[in-house]
Amino acid sequence: MSLAATAALLADRTRAAFCLALLDGRAWTAGELARHAGVAPSTASEHLSRLVAGGLLAEERQGRHRYVRLADNAAALVEDLSAYALDAGAAPAPHSLRESVRRSAEARARTCYDHLAGRLGVAVADAALERRLVTDDAGLAVTEAGRAWLAGLGIDVAALRGGRPVLRRCLDWTERRHHLAGAVGAALCARAFELGWVERIGSGRALKVTADGERAFRDQLAVDLRA
Incomplete structure (x- = not known):
């Protein structure tokens, strides 16, 4: 097309x-x-x-x-266009208190298709780079340390290879910075749900980080979500 x-x-x-x-x-x-x-x-x-x-x-x-x-691949297009639209002009003011609360929750933590986004997603991406779990030296990739860390969570990177990129950046439309997408980003998000680190707020995209999740993100990645 x-x-x-x-x-x-x-x-x-x-x-x-x-x-x-x-x-x-x-x-x-x-x-x-x-x-x-x-x-x-x-x-x-x-x-x-x-x-x-x-x-x-x-x-x-x-x-x-x-x-x-x-x-496949349409999610990245829609999310990138959303970020571009916000860069091109200010976001419209919320029409109600309910919409304002929803936006605030989505900015803190949400799903972007099948991976983590919002301040949570960006913090995880930053921590993964700082701890050399992923590297951007010659294109975004999972390091050996990252493979071992993911394996400890029950994620086999080798088994994720398929029709989609193993790891890629996704521009976060609220933070205007990148979070992790691709097969690894999706697997990490799915595992966070399975382990009870995050749960949905209602029927939308917004997520709540549970008490177990706060401890896990702090212990696993030194991410303090209360800061």
Whole structure:
């Protein structure tokens, strides 16, 4: 698909809202996205069909339900465009206290598709570089020390090789700095959920770092999330 065609898909407010919602890494139904964007189900279905045809979304059908998720590599595109849009102009003021609280929570810790973002994600990335668990000497890569550390968490880096990059940067749209994405970033996020270090706040992208998580991030990476 051409650049112009891809840009046209995201130029619509409803389609953009769908893609931003799907950055939480989960599959949503058409009805859920319709309610989220405040549009009729028929309107949502039409927009989703265009996004699927354009390759930005992938769909799965289970029984009568149609689920959609961001296609491979589309998450990075949407997140990067969000960061670019905020750099181009100030973010609009929140319309309600609820929206203000949500934004504040997402800035502290959230998922960016399937990896950690917000101040938490940036702090983890900084700590990994400082402790030489990852290196940027000749492109971002996991070091031997990093492989050993990840193995201690139950993550086998060699088993992560597949169709996506093992490790890459992702520009954080609230912090304007990079956090860790790619297969390693996704595996670390998934393990943080499994170990009870983080848990979702409601149904959105915002995360709460648990007491166990605060201790783990401090002990494992010298990250003090209370600072």
